[in-house]
Amino acid sequence: xxxxxxxxxxxxxxxxxxxxxxSFGWIVLMGFLVxxxxxxxxxxxxxxxxxxxxxxxxxxxxxxxxxAFLISQSRHPLIMFAGALVAGVVASVLIEIVHRRSxxxxxxxxxxxxxTLFAVGVVLISLYAADVDLDADCVLYGELVSVGAEPRxxxxxxxxxxxSVCIMGVVCVGVIVLLLLFYKELLxxxxxxxxxxxxxxxxxxxxxxxxxxLSLVIVSAFRSVxxxxxxxxxxxxxxTAFLLVQRLPAMLWLSVLHSILCAIGGMHLAVxxxxxxxxxxxxxxxxxxxxxxxxxxxxxxxxxxND
Amino acid sequence: xxxxxxxxGLGIFLLLLILSFANAEAxxxxxxxxxxxxxxxxxxxxxxxxxVQLALAGSVLLGISCGLLGAFLVVRKMALVGDVLSHAxxxxxxxxxxxxxxxxxxxxxxxxxxxxxxxxxxxxLITRTTRLKEDxxxxxxxASFFAVGLCLxxxxxxxxxxxxxxxxxxxxxxxxxxxGADITLMSVVTILTCLLVIVFYKELLxxxxxxxxxxxxxxxxxxxxxxxxxxxxxxxxxALQAVGVVLVSAMLITPAAAAYLLTDRMHRMxxxxxxxxxxxxxxxxxxxxxxxxxxxxxxxxxxxSTIFAGAFAFSPKHGVVPRWWRRRVKGDRIGRENxxxxxxxxxxxxxxxxxxxxxxxxxxHRHNTLETTLRDARKIAxxxxxxxxxxxxxxxxxxxxxxxxxxxxxxxxxxxxxxxSRANYQLDHVHDDAERMEHLxxxxxxxxxxRRLNFPQTDPHGRVIPSVRETTTSREP
Numbered sequence: 052x053x054x055x056x057x058x059x060x061x062x063x064x065x066x067x068x069x070x071x072x073x074s075f076g077w078i079v080l081m082g083f084l085v086x087x088x089x090x091x092x093x094x095x096x097x098x099x100x101x102x103x104x105x106x107x108x109x110x111x112x113x114x115x116x117x118x119a120f121l122i123s124q125s126r127h128p129l130i131m132f133a134g135a136l137v138a139g140v141v142a143s144v145l146i147e148i149v150h151r152r153s154x155x156x157x158x159x160x161x162x163x164x165x166x167t168l169f170a171v172g173v174v175l176i177s178l179y180a181a182d183v184d185l186d187a188d189c190v191l192y193g194e195l196v197s198v199g200a201e202p203r204x205x206x207x208x209x210x211x212x213x214x215s216v217c218i219m220g221v222v223c224v225g226v227i228v229l230l231l232l233f234y235k236e237l238l239x240x241x242x243x244x245x246x247x248x249x250x251x252x253x254x255x256x257x258x259x260x261x262x263x264x265l266s267l268v269i270v271s272a273f274r275s276v277x278x279x280x281x282x283x284x285x286x287x288x289x290x291t292a293f294l295l296v297q298r299l300p301a302m303l304w305l306s307v308l309h310s311i312l313c314a315i316g317g318m319h320l321a322v323x324x325x326x327x328x329x330x331x332x333x334x335x336x337x338x339x340x341x342x343x344x345x346x347x348x349x350x351x352x353x354x355x356x357n358d
Numbered sequence: 359x360x361x362x363x364x365x366x367g368l369g370i371f372l373l374l375l376i377l378s379f380a381n382a383e384a385x386x387x388x389x390x391x392x393x394x395x396x397x398x399x400x401x402x403x404x405x406x407x408x409x410v411q412l413a414l415a416g417s418v419l420l421g422i423s424c425g426l427l428g429a430f431l432v433v434r435k436m437a438l439v440g441d442v443l444s445h446a447x448x449x450x451x452x453x454x455x456x457x458x459x460x461x462x463x464x465x466x467x468x469x470x471x472x473x474x475x476x477x478x479x480x481x482x483l484i485t486r487t488t489r490l491k492e493d494x495x496x497x498x499x500x501a502s503f504f505a506v507g508l509c510l511x512x513x514x515x516x517x518x519x520x521x522x523x524x525x526x527x528x529x530x531x532x533x534x535x536x537x538g539a540d541i542t543l544m545s546v547v548t549i550l551t552c553l554l555v556i557v558f559y560k561e562l563l564x565x566x567x568x569x570x571x572x573x574x575x576x577x578x579x580x581x582x583x584x585x586x587x588x589x590x591x592x593x594x595x596x597a598l599q600a601v602g603v604v605l606v607s608a609m610l611i612t613p614a615a616a617a618y619l620l621t622d623r624m625h626r627m628x629x630x631x632x633x634x635x636x637x638x639x640x641x642x643x644x645x646x647x648x649x650x651x652x653x654x655x656x657x658x659x660x661x662x663s664t665i666f667a668g669a670f671a672f673s674p675k676h677g678v679v680p681r682w683w684r685r686r687v688k689g690d691r692i693g694r695e696n697x698x699x700x701x702x703x704x705x706x707x708x709x710x711x712x713x714x715x716x717x718x719x720x721x722x723h724r725h726n727t728l729e730t731t732l733r734d735a736r737k738i739a740x741x742x743x744x745x746x747x748x749x750x751x752x753x754x755x756x757x758x759x760x761x762x763x764x765x766x767x768x769x770x771x772x773x774x775x776x777x778x779s780r781a782n783y784q785l786d787h788v789h790d791d792a793e794r795m796e797h798l799x800x801x802x803x804x805x806x807x808x809r810r811l812n813f814p815q816t817d818p819h820g821r822v823i824p825s826v827r828e829t830t831t832s833r834e835p
Contacts, residue, residue: 097494101493102496102497105497106441106500106501152670153619153676153678154618154619155618155619156432158436158438159432159435159437159611159614159615160615161437161438162438162608162611162612162615163608163611163612163663163666166607166608166611167608167660169604169605169659170655170656170663171656171660173604173653173655174657177530177652177656178652191529192508192512279501279604280504280508282497282500282501283497283498283504283505286494286497287498287501287502289494290490290494293489293490294489294490324509324513325512325513326508326510326512326513326516327508327509327512329505330505330506330509331505331509333501333502333505334506336502340502344484347488
């Protein structure tokens with residue numbers, strides 16, 4: 052009995068696409084949608100140098116979700132989203148207050164506020180909701196594995212994808228539509244806020260819009276991959292693409308490619324190693340980042356030699 | 359004095375160290391589940407239970423080490439580094455467990471410390487070799503290492519042979535899961551931390567506030583920084599068992615941030631931070647003990663956050679409430695002084711012939727409503743600056759009121775004169791500045807101004823500068 056399971060080509064690479072496709076197909080699709088939505092939004096976090104905001108937000112929405120669940124006793128996505136959005140706003144207001152009204156620096160303010168909110172969330176869940184289907188483990192691991200077993204969403208009598216895949220799909224489409232609509236605004240405000248003001252765009256409004264979309268994406272991804280892995284899904288695609296290309300459209304397309312590779316690679320890795328699918332997808336993404344890192348610096352070294 | 363306090367602290371550790379060896383075969387708190395919160399509280403406070411003693415000793419030790427090192431993190435603006443370090447240790451915990459397939463504290467300490475340091479090293483490597491900024495590097499390393507850790511933990515939990523009890527407690531912490539061996543290790547780390555902070559206090563202080571200066575004075579900055587990071591990693595790892603991977607960074611940052619609000623001196627901040635850490639640790643252990651099988655970490659963090667909120671609101675110097683109160687008191691004083699000044703000006707316009715000033719006159723002079731003027735009059739009457747006849751609406755300045763009114767008018771006119779004659783201001787540009795300065799000038803400054811202006815009698819507008827000399831000198835012996 053060794054720690055790393057024996058590599059079985061049939062089991063790892065063939066079975067998920069043939070006999071077990073009914074469950075693994077949904078897992079891959081869901082993983083792809085989650086990584087895609089996170090990655091597209093995350094690109095702008097990386098460009099705006101506010102990556103840690105994703106970390107703070109993903110931690111601090113937990114009490115919102117817990118309170119919304121305790122009040123309504125349901126896991127309806129809209130209720131969860133409302134709770135999370137309120138918590139997200141409360142967190143950013145609190146960080147602002149602590150940072151502005153005292154001599155605490157911004158990094159410590161973020162640390163104090165999000166850990167407090169996260170602790171409130173964990174306490175609420177472990178006190179009141181431990182026996183229900185919202186538990187502390189789901190906060191960490193997510194439940195991507197069981198996505199195929201969920202009840203199907205039925206629209207106009209036709210059985211569609213599992214409920215959460217449908218929601219994530221809608222979120223993805225929403226993110227893409229918003230991205231296309233506000234592409235120019237996002238581009239200019241990310242790279243040159245001063246120019247944006249002179250062009251009559253409003254960086255503040257765009258920033259808060261981005262934060263709202265970020266909360267939405269985090270809430271919808273939260274269930275699948277958990278609070279902490281969401282951060283990786285947000286930053287990894289953008290950071291990897293940032294190392295390889297210089298232009299924003301290329302970055303966005305690369306992060307789409309990154310999400311596909313993450314979803315498929317993560318699924319195979321999870322089947323092989325028998326571990327959490329969400330974590331395995333992040334590990335795959337990390338490997339892709341490391342590859343990009345090596346080849347990027349390799350390229351730089353070569354260029355320097357040519358000079 | 360500072361050294362004395364720390365020596366006393368050292369004595370306590372040694373005591374706890376001895377205590378911990380005596381308690382090696384303690385029972386676990388989780389053994390008894392069916393008790394009421396009251397019984398549990400009694401059990402906690404009686405300290406008869408060995409498991410309680412262990413949990414308490416552990417909380418005290420982690421509070422001290424995290425509090426001391428966290429203080430340096432906060433003043434060096436490295437709070438997020440603590441966050442990354444605490445998440446990055448997870449794969450190391452799993453590997454340390456795999457080493458001997460048991461929860462061996464030393465193996466876990468080595469593995470977790472290595473993983474944590476590798477994480478912080480990777481952050482600096484990414485920021486140095488790529489154009490990614492530090493925030494992206496921090497988030498990336500934090501989440502990637504955590505994901506690898508989750509994968510390994512998942513694999514361990516599926517192993518049938520592993521004696522895996524307690525490994526899942528590393529996520530949110532369980533003070534009751536600590537063993538005697540854990541406490542021994544914690545004592546060693548805490549003593550090392552205290553030694554580092556006491557012996558190299560001056561060097562750490564200089565590095566934290568002015569690294570360039572530290573380098574020029576020949577302090578081994580690099581070496582001390584590495585030692586600091588190593589001990590930081592150790593402290594994070596020993597706190598894992600009680601606080602959990604997810605929230606251990608809060609035990610570094612929150613007590614230190616609260617201490618930062620309360621004092622401006624580093625040694626006081628260190629002591630306060632350690633005290634807050636201990637308080638939060640003990641309170642967290644207590645509250646999680648009340649319920650059955652509750653995680654300890656979130657309760658410790660909430661206790662620390664409560665302390666922080668208290669410091670944020672009520673810190674004498676930096677607190678929100680005292681600062682608001684000081685602003686209000688100052689605003690009230692300025693309001694009173696402005697009313698007195700207006701009364702003086704009304705009296706002056708009548709060549710000081712009338713006995714008092716009516717509210718109607720004052721309202722006209724200040725372009726205010728009668729109602730506002732009435733309120734102002736009552737305010738200064740409450741401070742016995744005027745005798746206010748509420749029925750007829752007449753104010754008569756008391757002796758103290760006269761004195762203060764003269765002071766404020768004198769200050770205003772002196773400052774106007776100073777600006778026009780010495781600072782070459784235009785005559786029509788000096789009023790607004792004098793409106794502000796009149797409330798701020800102290801007696802000494804006024805005397806110096808009078809001396810430099812050769813004891814003037816009139817201001818640039820030709821009005822008499824009132825003399826307060828006889829009243830002020832009469833107060834002095």
